[in-house]
Amino acid sequence: xxxxxxxxxxxxxxxxxxxxxxxxxxxxxxxxxxxxxxxxxxxxxxxxxxxxxxxxxxxxxxxxxxxxxxxxxxxxxxxxxxxxxxxxxxxxxxxxxxxxxx
Numbered sequence: 178x179x180x181x182x183x184x185x186x187x188x189x190x191x192x193x194x195x196x197x198x199x200x201x202x203x204x205x206x207x208x209x210x211x212x213x214x215x216x217x218x219x220x221x222x223x224x225x226x227x228x229x230x231x232x233x234x235x236x237x238x239x240x241x242x243x244x245x246x247x248x249x250x251x252x253x254x255x256x257x258x259x260x261x262x263x264x265x266x267x268x269x270x271x272x273x274x275x276x277x278x279x
Contacts, residue, residue, distance in 0.1 A: 180269060180276045187273065189213070194237070196228035200279040204266060207248040209235050215266040215277050216251040220244055222260045 183197045189208040196205055196218050203218040205227050214235075218227050225241035232238075235248045245255040251263035267278040 180278055182274055183215075183277050184275045185273050186213075186270065186275060189275070192232065194228055194232050196226065197277075199277050202279070204277065204279075205237070205248075206268070206275060206277075207232060207235075207237070209248065213268040213270060213275055214248045215268050216246065216248060216263045220246075221253075221263060222256065222258075227263075 181199045183199055183206060189195045189206055191208050191211055194205055194207050196203060204215050205218040207214045220227055220239040222244045223241055225239050227237050227239055230238050230240040236254060237246050237248050246263055247254050251265035253260055253262055269276040
């Protein structure tokens, strides 16, 4: 596994999400109350970009059909049908830099 820099802490204020491309994958970086998380950006239901959805604490809601995922784990938290969980990534914060382990 490698460590890839994806931004600065100041780039992603608390309560915000930021999509990056790292290691050929679209990944969503989330800051919730100063804690950073990373999950796949693509909804497993219909392929929507989750960066276009909404964030409420640790729950990301897909803007297309309302699937809800926990940003800490990538696990589906609510949807009428069973769909796959998202892959989550380890986030490392060093000084003002945000890194992903991919």
